[in-house]
Amino acid sequence: MLERKQRKHGTEITFVLPADTPPGPVSVVGDFNDWQPGVHVLAPRKDGRRAVTVQLTGRGTHSFRYLAAGDHWFDDEHADSHDGANSRVHT
Template sequence: MVGDFNHWNPAAHPLQSRGDGTLTAHISLPAHSSHSFRNLAAGDHWFDDEHADAHDGTNSRIHT
């Protein structure tokens, strides 16, 4: 997972495979903040999070 919270560094929070076929990453963010992010999978495949709080046309957005 990459976003403004890790300076868009793909190595900072890599997605991990779960037993049910989904991917996950654990990130602690400050309360009452808003962040842009995207997911980056193998093969440089970028994708949005369908469960994000919002989308701004380019990135997913999360509000804590």
């Protein structure tokens, strides 16, 4: 799931997943972090879900995927759109 907050210089996107699906560490990897795993790792929230917030500047479309333990890549079914293997978020 994606949560958004408009800010003066862009949009904050919070990437949210259930607490244990999939199990183990998960990071969001996309064009906004040069597709580098481990840069944006989801952390536990008080409500039990996991999340990480990324500041995206300007307007545009960004591609991303999630990377879980065991080299398990997966998409966000709640993304704004998909382009083949990637989820997309529009700012």
